[in-house]
Amino acid sequence: MYHYIRKFDSSLPNFRFLDVENFKKQLDFxxxxxxxxxxxxxxxALAKKKLGSAKGKVLLTFDDAMSCHYDYVYKILSKRDLWGIFYVPTQPYQKGKVLDVHRIHLLCGAYSGNELLSTLNVFLNEEMIPDEKREEFRKKTYTRQSNYEGISEFKRILNYFVSYDYREQLIDSVALELNYVFQTAKFYIPVDKLNQMQLKGNIIGSHTVSHPVMSKLSKIEQNEEIEHSFSFLGSNLKLDLKTYCHPYGGFHSFNEETIRALSEKGVAFSFNVESRDICDEDLTSSIQFLPRYDCNEFPFGKAS
Ligand SMILES: [Zn+2]
Structure with a gap:
């Protein structure tokens, strides 16, 4: 599993990514x-539910449809006659806005933790924290004054404490205050390029619409996330098979409803994040949550 694979960009001095050169070294490895x-x-292997000659070999997957997956990855893979599976969250294409998860990465890449936290504090009030988390929030914010944790605290407030109802608007306010403009078209792979990648043998799959923690959503909301993302992909690309990847990953990030919806919608296979090889049994019993390693578990795969 890969995310950002880029070269250093001086407008994002703190941005964390896997350097293109290290990606190439990892492919060699x-x-x-x-x-x-x-x-x-x-x-x-999928059809026969047996790995056969695929056993022990490497399959590459790339999440979130960032433009670097076209600019660097697709070109590097093509040169080496390799292919990959690219998982696309569709909301940016439908709404023209960078996803909150990525807006947080960009802000953290562009500013220091203290700048971000002090700006966030101007707009944040306790009503934005659900009742059950307020006590924990108070305790942690009081200790914060002398001990700024910076970036990780900024992320924790937005990803963990603040209710989804307020998160988008808070990020809007912070970015506006700091004069930061998100460039959606530049950030994601354009649809015609997704098409090109697919025509050249890569697989394009769904990564929901809005990249939520699915286990936090109702059955109806989960169904919509899956359904609407596939209908967007289906009407813009020629999908030979349906594949899906759980946003964030890990067994806490989805639930039975997610698995049921995927099976009902005829999704052939889905990826989770779980640090082990795929075995024969997974092709039957874990087909909607196949295990997958993070690239950082192998040489040259650490983000910096
Ligand atoms: Zn993702």
């Missing part, structure tokens, strides 16, 4: 140690 499975090997 995988090639030498394990080899990559072909798309046919992969499709065969």
């Amino acid at each position: 995988f090639q030498e140690q394990f080899g990559f499975l072909t798309k046919d090997e992969f499709l065969n």
Whole structure:
């Protein structure tokens, strides 16, 4: 599993990403140690529910449809005759706005933790924190005064404490106050390029509409996230098969309703994040939450 693969950008001095050169080194390492499975090997394994010749080989996946996946990754893979699976959250295409999860990354890349926290504090009030978290929030904010944790605290407030009802508006306010403009079209892979990538043998899959923690949503909301993302992808690309990837990943990030919805909608396979190889049994019993390693678990894969 990969996310940002980029080169240093001086407008985002604190941005965390995997450097393109390290990505190439990691591909070399995988090639030498394990080899990559072909798309046919992969499709065969899915159809037969047996890994066969795919066993122990590497499959590459890329989440969130950031433009660096076209600018660097797609080009590097093409040169090496490799392919990958690219998971796309569709809201940016439908709403023309950078997802909150990415807006937080960008702000953290552009400003210091103290700048972000002090700006956030201007707009934040306790009503934005759900009752059950308010006590914890108070305790943590009081201790904060002498001990700023900066970036991680800014993220924790927005990702954990603040209710989803207020989060988007808070990020809007912070960005406006700091004069930071998000460039949606530049941030994500344009649709025609997604098409091109698919035509060249890559697989494009759904990563929901808005990249929520699905387990926090109702059954109806979850259904909409899955349904609407596939209908957008289906009407803009020629999908041969449906695949999905759980936002954030980990067993806390989805639930039975998610799995049921995926199966009902004819999704062929889905990826979770779980640090182990795929085995034969997974192709039957864990097909909607296949295990997947983070690239940082292997040499050259650490973000910096
Ligand atoms: Zn994601």
